[in-house]
Amino acid sequence: MLIFFSNKPHHAIVNDSVETSKIFKKDALVNAVLRKVLRDKDNIKFGKFIYPKFKKVLDKIFSSKSIREYIYQTLFEKPINYQVSLVDKQKAIYEKRVFLLKKKLKSNCFVQDIGNFEIIKSTKSFYHDKDILDICAAPGGKSILLHSYGFKVSAIDKSQIQINKFYENIRRLNLKINIKKIDFLKEKFLDKYNSILLDAPCSALGTFKRNPDVTTKVDQTQIKKHQKTQIEILEKSLKILKKNGFLIYVVCSFHPFETIDVIDKISQKHNNIKIHNINSEKMIKRKNGYFINPLKFKNIGGSDVFFVSVLEKK
Numbered sequence: 001m002l003i004f005f006s007n008k009p010h011h012a013i014v015n016d017s018v019e020t021s022k023i024f025k026k027d028a029l030v031n032a033v034l035r036k037v038l039r040d041k042d043n044i045k046f047g048k049f050i051y052p053k054f055k056k057v058l059d060k061i062f063s064s065k066s067i068r069e070y071i072y073q074t075l076f077e078k079p080i081n082y083q084v085s086l087v088d089k090q091k092a093i094y095e096k097r098v099f100l101l102k103k104k105l106k107s108n109c110f111v112q113d114i115g116n117f118e119i120i121k122s123t124k125s126f127y128h129d130k131d132i133l134d135i136c137a138a139p140g141g142k143s144i145l146l147h148s149y150g151f152k153v154s155a156i157d158k159s160q161i162q163i164n165k166f167y168e169n170i171r172r173l174n175l176k177i178n179i180k181k182i183d184f185l186k187e188k189f190l191d192k193y194n195s196i197l198l199d200a201p202c203s204a205l206g207t208f209k210r211n212p213d214v215t216t217k218v219d220q221t222q223i224k225k226h227q228k229t230q231i232e233i234l235e236k237s238l239k240i241l242k243k244n245g246f247l248i249y250v251v252c253s254f255h256p257f258e259t260i261d262v263i264d265k266i267s268q269k270h271n272n273i274k275i276h277n278i279n280s281e282k283m284i285k286r287k288n289g290y291f292i293n294p295l296k297f298k299n300i301g302g303s304d305v306f307f308v309s310v311l312e313k314k
């Protein structure tokens, strides 16, 4: 199905699949099947099947029938991509910053989902210190947006591959952002911070429109592993957060283990953490935080689903 819904050209998907299947010595078979599928593409009828484990989690979080049905529908549509401008522009489709990304990136723009944009836009006013530590920063979407709002971002990430993409982005946009390759869990920090963004590694379930394969991979054991890492990183982040400082926790997932439960476990352990309300009509309030509501973006193409929680250390 991916072959019909991805933005990649068909020949590139066939090539990638054939290359990968060489590992299993099935390249000739995969090549033959995919080429036949492409030849017959006009006669293929799609059944609408949603993986039950994925649907179960989705239904748990989105109690509104209209939201659920909109999300089911978007699973079978070609995704809309967005780009965000560094400066306000009158012709933007959302909040003077967001444009559709059809083929080419505009100058002064970078790729970012509209839900991601909404998260940063509606939480930036919590940071009362413009010096911000972005802990899982690469490839830099959120750092770049914060920089464009006047923040001085110290960005860290442990992945050189992701950091290289970050450098490519800031080079193209002609920005200066301090980026360091650091494994946050291994590094010793001497400084403390008033403002921290933690965009934690996760299952990426909320990116189902652009990555339909995540819907097939709802695996409790794997998601528990993500939760363990998320809690470890969050615990350590709270240690280097100053008193009265703000930490914003984000994941591009809606699985309760990675969202509501992570914040539950943290607030049960620390009695000095206050969870703040966010003022955005594009989000749904749940225990411990907010989920982006894709239905609110229906008229401009929908959005990924993110979870965000604003924590203050008392």
Ligand SMILES: C[S@@+](CC[C@H](N)C(=O)[O-])C[C@H]1O[C@@H](n2cnc3c(N)ncnc32)[C@H](O)[C@@H]1O
Residues within 6 Å of the ligand: 135, 136, 137, 138, 139, 140, 141, 142, 143, 156, 157, 158, 159, 162, 182, 183, 184, 185, 186, 199, 200, 201, 202
């Ligand atoms: C969701 S992505 C971040 C996306 C990024 N914030 C953006 O807006 O473009 C999560 C990132 O966390 C990084 N990461 C995972 N574990 C880490 C650790 N222990 N220390 C630093 N970075 C880590 C990964 O390399 C990955 O780039």
